[in-house]
Amino acid sequence: MRTAEELLAEIAAMKQHDLPVRGGQVTAYVYDTGRPEVHEAAALAYFEMLEVNTLDPTAFPSVVEMEKQVVGEVAAVLGGGYGIFTSGGTESIMLAVKAARDKAGRARPNMVVPVTAHPAFHKAAHYLGLEVRAVPVDLETFKVAAADVRERIDGETVLVVASAPSYPQGVVDPVAEVAAVAAAAGVPCHVDACVGGWLLPWLREAGAEVPPFDLSVPGVTSISCDLHKFGYAPKGASVVLFADPAMRRKAYFAAAAWPGYTVINATVQSSKSAGPLGGAWATLRMLGHEGYRELGRDTLEAARRLREGLAAIPGLRVLGDPAGSLIAFTSTEIDVFVLADEARARGWFIQPQLSYAGIPANLHITVTGATLKGVDAMLQVIAESAEAARERGPAQVPDGLVEMVAELDLEALGDREFGDLAAAVGVDLGGGGQPGMAAVNTILDALPAAKREEILVRFLAVIYT
Known part of the structure; x- marks a missing residue:
């Protein structure tokens, strides 16, 4: 039998080429508070709940109590509602789409989504048999227009989507206008706040102008909020909230047409560890509202300095007017893909994004609570990488x-x-x-x-x- 020390050494060897999850040099995929004690407490709680199975809440009442507390805290910040704790934004979105589809009962259901909406909606449509009707966005603001949404709604539309913010350029769609159009057509409206749901409220308290986007907005019927993003909980932790408890029931799945144990699932998964729930619960408790306010202020300041610094680097241009935490920049003079490689060679990961629907290829940065301490170093690396990319020229691809x-x-x-x-x-x-x-x-x-x-x-x- 192998020892635990041997196994950990083997894991360390496998991880030697991984991107670092702490320190702010990876500007996508990971979210760092810069407070090790928070992550350590979450890890302990995760481990404590690791072997608890959420399949049967009557067997493990701790799951029910813990989920009620986590979901209740999110609902208190995002306009109320009735929620489900899920494994991530994709599962939250999947459940929102399922609920809307099942409630409408249309023969050929479709949903209307901006081209900037997360691919999780396309994945949900693929799995659940819906048509996606994509709506272009303004190529200066990168926001969808409510009038364009209205044009694509018909009698088979079961859901309309807005983002707060959209991931690619970090801008908030006009949620109130889109929700009003959906409500006028008698169609539910889902707000994808997987990124912004647990950040925008704290940015607002820090003085940022944040438009209404949650369940308090008339016409918004559901909202998704990832706690493993700006809630800083371990993966995977998300919440989907429904304004109507009857709509939440449509997200559930029950099966009694078999001779085995009782099957009732609130999520896509059946058996799953309660570890992520424990990690999310502990993170919320450790940070509290004041901790999130402080992280929000740090995020807002880091994003401001980053936008200003990017604008000062020759050849670079920030896309749109980001809401605070997500920033995308492009260039007509420098190959941004080469710039990303140059930054990676210097130890920094900046996420490339391909061109689509008139939006140019660009690079994406997710600003977190840990970014503020390293924003000057990041800007220096980007400036050096931009200059190196300018000297290298465009990426070389064999002819043909x-x-x-x-x-x-x-x-x-x-x-x-x-x-x-x-x-x-x-x-x-x-x-x-x-x-x-x-x-x-x-x-x-x-x-x-x-x-x-x-x-x-x-x-x-x-x-x-």
Whole structure:
């Protein structure tokens, strides 16, 4: 039998090329308070609830009490409602879509979403059999217009979506106007506040102008809020709130047509650990409203300095007017994908975003509570990386490769051949470390969305084989 120390050493070896989860040098995927004692308390509570199964709340009443407290705290901040604790934003969104679909009972249901809405809505539509009607956004503000939403609603529409904020450019859609249009058509309106739900209220208290976006807005019928983002809880922790308890019941699933144990699920998953619930509960208790207010003030100040600093770097331009925590910037003079590689080589991960629907390729930064201490260092790295990218020029892609990939029948291509194709643009799918991705992103950026998706599916299949 192996010892715990041996296993931990083996894990450490596997993690040697991982991006760091603390310190603020990774500007996506992780959320850091900069307060180690908070994360340690959450880890202890997570471990305490690790083996508790949320499948049967009558067997483990601690789950019911803990979830009621967590959901109640979120509801108290976001306009009331009736909630469910979920594993993340995608599951929260999935349940909101299911509830809207089941309530409407349409034969050919559709939902109306801005092009900037999270792909979780497309995933929910794919799983649940809905049509997605995408609405373009203004290419200066990156917000959806209520009038454009109205045009796409018909008798089969079961849900309208707005974001607070949308992830790509960090702007808040005009929630009140969109919700009013939905209400006038008799259609539920979901606000995706997975990113902003547990941040915008604290930014408002810190003096930021934050428009109404939660369940207090007339016409908003559900809202999703991730606690593992700006709630700083361990993954995965999210809450979906419904204004109407009858709508929450539509999110549930029950099965009695079998001879086994009673099945009633509030979430997509059945058996699951209560660890994330314990971690979220502890994080909320550790920080309290005052802790979140302080983190909100730090986030707001870091975002302000970051926007101003980016604007001062030659060739860079911030997109839109971010609400505070999410900032995207682009350039017509510098290849942003090369800039991202240069920053990665300097120890900083800045998230590339491909062009879509008239929005240019850009780089995305998520500002967290830990960003303020390192904002000057981040700006220095971005400035150095921008200059290096300017000197390098655009990513080099072999002539004709984009056209060849566009015409390629990927289903006829074996995994080995796909790996060879990736190697031709400098990506070793079997290697470790942090790869340069500029050439790959350049190729993906030149392809239509459907072909991008095909390639991404093959990429995932190969790296896990």
